[in-house]
Amino acid sequence: MGLLMLLHLAFFRYNPAQRANRYFAFYAGCLSLGAVGFYYSSRLPFPTLGLSLSFVGVAFALVGLSGLWTVRALYALFGFRPGRLYRGLWIICPGLIAVSVLLLQSGEGFLAFLAAVLLATAEQLRLVFRALRERRRGARIIGVGFGVALLTLLLIVGLLLAGTPAPSWLNMLSFVLSFLPPALGISLFLAREFALDSQLLQVKLGEVERLSAQTIAQEQEKQALLESQNETLETQVRERTGELQRSLTDLRTTQAQLTQAEKLASLGELTAGIAHEIQNPLNFVNNFAELSVELLTELQEEQARPAAARDAGLEDELLADLTQNLTKIAHHGRRADSIVKGMLEHSRAGTGERVPTDAARLADEYLRLSYHGLRAKDKSFNADFAAEAAPGLPPVPAQAQELGRVLLNLFNNAFYAVQQRQKAQEPGYRPRVSVRTARSADGRRLEIRVQDNGTGMNEAVRQKIFQPFFTTKPTGEGTGLGLSLSFDIITKGHGGTLAVESIPGQGTTFVVGLPLA
Amino acid sequence: MKILVVDDERDVQQLFEQRFRREIRSGELQFSFAFSGEEALQFLASQPSEAVLILSDINMPGMSGLELLRHIRQNHPAPAPPTVLMLTAYGDQQTRDQAQTLGASGLITKPVDFTALKEKLQQLNPPSA
Numbered sequence: 001m002g003l004l005m006l007l008h009l010a011f012f013r014y015n016p017a018q019r020a021n022r023y024f025a026f027y028a029g030c031l032s033l034g035a036v037g038f039y040y041s042s043r044l045p046f047p048t049l050g051l052s053l054s055f056v057g058v059a060f061a062l063v064g065l066s067g068l069w070t071v072r073a074l075y076a077l078f079g080f081r082p083g084r085l086y087r088g089l090w091i092i093c094p095g096l097i098a099v100s101v102l103l104l105q106s107g108e109g110f111l112a113f114l115a116a117v118l119l120a121t122a123e124q125l126r127l128v129f130r131a132l133r134e135r136r137r138g139a140r141i142i143g144v145g146f147g148v149a150l151l152t153l154l155l156i157v158g159l160l161l162a163g164t165p166a167p168s169w170l171n172m173l174s175f176v177l178s179f180l181p182p183a184l185g186i187s188l189f190l191a192r193e194f195a196l197d198s199q200l201l202q203v204k205l206g207e208v209e210r211l212s213a214q215t216i217a218q219e220q221e222k223q224a225l226l227e228s229q230n231e232t233l234e235t236q237v238r239e240r241t242g243e244l245q246r247s248l249t250d251l252r253t254t255q256a257q258l259t260q261a262e263k264l265a266s267l268g269e270l271t272a273g274i275a276h277e278i279q280n281p282l283n284f285v286n287n288f289a290e291l292s293v294e295l296l297t298e299l300q301e302e303q304a305r306p307a308a309a310r311d312a313g314l315e316d317e318l319l320a321d322l323t324q325n326l327t328k329i330a331h332h333g334r335r336a337d338s339i340v341k342g343m344l345e346h347s348r349a350g351t352g353e354r355v356p357t358d359a360a361r362l363a364d365e366y367l368r369l370s371y372h373g374l375r376a377k378d379k380s381f382n383a384d385f386a387a388e389a390a391p392g393l394p395p396v397p398a399q400a401q402e403l404g405r406v407l408l409n410l411f412n413n414a415f416y417a418v419q420q421r422q423k424a425q426e427p428g429y430r431p432r433v434s435v436r437t438a439r440s441a442d443g444r445r446l447e448i449r450v451q452d453n454g455t456g457m458n459e460a461v462r463q464k465i466f467q468p469f470f471t472t473k474p475t476g477e478g479t480g481l482g483l484s485l486s487f488d489i490i491t492k493g494h495g496g497t498l499a500v501e502s503i504p505g506q507g508t509t510f511v512v513g514l515p516l517a
Numbered sequence: 518m519k520i521l522v523v524d525d526e527r528d529v530q531q532l533f534e535q536r537f538r539r540e541i542r543s544g545e546l547q548f549s550f551a552f553s554g555e556e557a558l559q560f561l562a563s564q565p566s567e568a569v570l571i572l573s574d575i576n577m578p579g580m581s582g583l584e585l586l587r588h589i590r591q592n593h594p595a596p597a598p599p600t601v602l603m604l605t606a607y608g609d610q611q612t613r614d615q616a617q618t619l620g621a622s623g624l625i626t627k628p629v630d631f632t633a634l635k636e637k638l639q640q641l642n643p644p645s646a
Contacts, residue, residue: 279627279628283627283629284526284528287628287631288532291532291535291536294535321535325531325535328528372576375576375607379607379609379612380615382581382583382584384578384579384580385578386578386579
């Protein structure tokens with residue numbers, strides 16, 4: 001019994017959820033101590049009768065209480081809630097036991113003890129029957145234990161009633177059989193529960209291991225999937241990057257081609273202006289050459305006359321005219337020459353070298369070129385134009401042909417704007433484009449202001465005009481590169497500024513600012 | 518016949534004086550020169566009815582030849598509106614029509630064919646007259 005107590009205490013320690021173990025351990029403890037008490041009560045030499053009696057009394061009390069612990073253990077085991085009946089037992093049984101201990105010497109004392117044991121046993125049996133009826137787990141094992149105990153008790157009672165004196169071994173056996181089987185039943189059940197629990201745990205542990213293995217496998221699978229997806233993505237990114245690179249190269253090529261086209265287009269516009277500009281000096285060269293031939297013929301005629309009839313004054317006049325004509329031919333020849341040179345300079349790529357340049361003269365030249373270029377295309381077009389320069393302007397470091405391109409572009413735009421406004425046939429409208437070259441207020445820059453009284457532009461357009469490919473002209477008329485190239489030439493090529501002011505319906509002013517030093 | 522030539526190219530004066538040297542010497546033609554539209558108007562204002570024929574370039578900075586023509590037609594109706602011939606490098610129909618609408622007597626394209634010009638002047642001013 002002591003071993004059973006230890007065993008169940010151990011069970012309880014490892015599985016505190018099963019409280020029946022604790023109660024059963026109490027039961028086993030009480031019973032074993034009681035049994036030990038009985039055993040030694042007759043063997044130990046007690047000095048006084050009182051001591052011996054109290055020793056036996058304690059043993060009785062312990063054995064009696066063990067029955068109550070069994071009841072408590074059964075309550076816990078079958079999951080019944082201990083009610084009033086249980087609490088009543090705890091009052092009645094100890095009372096009866098106390099009575100039995102006090103009346104230890106008499107037969108009534110033993111009856112009281114028996115009553116207590118029977119009450120406890122009755123409650124135990126009631127619980128077992130209820131459990132059996134409700135088919136509680138373990139009810140059968142425990143039921144069998146109680147069954148054996150009950151049969152044994154009935155046998156003893158039967159023997160007692162029959163008055164047959166039982167042999168001492170039978171007394172011993174019946175005592176053992178009446179106490180041990182329920183205890184063993186409960187014990188077996190609890191042990192089986194424990195074993196089942198641990199088995200269940202084992203199974204659960206196995207399941208957990210299997211699940212975690214599964215999870216790990218899934219994790220690895222996911223990892224592998226991620227890696228392969230990563231690889232695919234990287235490949236795609238590489239491919240896209242390659243594609244982008246290619247389209248970027250294509251774009252650059254196209255842009256370069258467009259820039260070239262823009263250069264050619266501006267050259268085309270220039271050519272018309274140049275043709276007109278060259279036409280005038282050429283006319284003079286031709287006319288004065290023809291006239292000179294006429295003058296020479298006249299001179300020869302005069303010289304062929306008899307000396308008396310010759311008019312010396314006329315000959316001198318003819319010679320003076322001839323000299324003048326040849327001077328004019330030379331002058332207009334040089335004029336045409338400088339225009340051709342300018343044209344060649346314009347078509348040539350900029351050297352990137354900035355040399356001291358007379359910006360005001362350049363502005364004047366290109367203003368004329370632009371006007372005549374536009375005139376060549378639209379014969380009905382007419383506009384006032386004027387180039388002004390502040391006196392005493394210093395030369396500005398510039399790439400003349402590039403700056404010329406910018407100015408030409410600004411003038412072309414200005415004339416286009418006034419032409420557009422003119423088309424609206426506003427009464428009293430006089431198209432006018434002017435350029436004024438002067439030092440900036442702080443004296444550190446040269447400012448070329450190109451002003452027109454054309455259509456002007458709204459804020460939305462004004463913000464976009466320096467963007468490449470932006471144009472307000474109808475398709476095919478403008479490449480949209482003029483101002484963007486101009487902007488680059490002035491800001492990147494000259495470290496200068498290109499600003500614009502505009503009022504819709506009133507006109508636009510572009511200001512080229514070039515650093516003087 | 519007095520002729521006013523209007524052109525921004527100053528060498529035009531020498532050119533005309535030589536081309537028409539015989540006519541000038543004979544007193545058949547008299548030339549005056551103005552080098553802008555504004556100058557031409559000033560000349561006309563200071564010497565009313567001096568010129569009977571005006572030869573004007575169209576493309577000039579400032580006042581263009583056509584504007585000059587408009588001014589002449591508006592402000593100088595009397596005594597006799599001078600004949601105005603327009604000179605231009607752009608001898609297209611549009612310019613021709615425009616000049617005609619404004620009251621030009623004719624359009625001469627540059628480079629000037631002086632033989633043709635002389636004939637035209639003779640038609641306008643027969644030597645007999």
